[in-house]
Amino acid sequence: MGSGATSRTQLVERAERYAKTVALPIDYSTVSWEVSERARRRAGQCLYNPQTGAVTIRLTWAAFEAYGWEQFSGVVRHELVHAWEFQQFGASNHGPRFRQKAREVNAPRTCERFTDGRLALSCADESCDWHAERHRASSVVTNPGRYRCGACRSPLRVTHRESGESWRSHDGYERARRRIGEEW
Structure with a gap:
């Protein structure tokens, strides 16, 4: 990883030290860090x-493990731009002011995926390749029959990646959840 951080405490310590080298006027006395x-x-x-x-x-932590310090330091810079905006303006988003300041400190606007979703959403129409991922049992996961494909408006299918169980309705979700059990 190159950072020497092998624990959550070490990651926070490294991020705090690194933050003070980033050219942003931040009052660090009001900033706390956690993992x-x-x-x-x-x-x-x-x-x-x-x-x-x-x-x-x-x-x-999972992002740090996946990226390593060099890439993860961009995440730290990104969050510092938010901290700067909050301290200077009382609000923060990814608008023009954020984008400008992020460019100045070489902070990425978005980060690459560091984990796959536990749940895969796909179009039930085999000729459509629309798909999305979810990590939690959101309403589209628990009741996919209420939603339609974002590309072709066909019904959706949800698949629990680890077990391979799939469903297209709330009842199907309930049955799959019972079959999956503790592994959900």
Whole structure:
């Protein structure tokens, strides 16, 4: 990995040290850092408390493991741009101001996927190649019959990747969930 970070504590320490080398006027006395074990889609997150001005930067351990430090340092810069926006303007998004500041510090606007979804959504029409992924049992996963393909408007199919179980309705979801059991 090149960072020497082999624990969550070491990752936070490395990120904090690195952050202070990034050319952004941030008040680090209001910034705290933590590591997420649960996140599956985002490599980092910046949270802001407008009442206290506190900023929390949450880094995803699985993303760090997948990327290594060199690539993951871009995630740190990305979250620092959010921290800067929160401190300067009280709000942050991925709009023009963010994009400009991200360019200045060479922060990526998005990150590449670091994990596959547990659940695959696909079009039930075999001639359509539309697909998407989910990590959690969202409403489209638990009740796919209420939704349609984003490309051709055909019904959807959901597949639990690990077990191979598939369903197209809420009842099908319930049956699959019972069959999958603890492995869900």
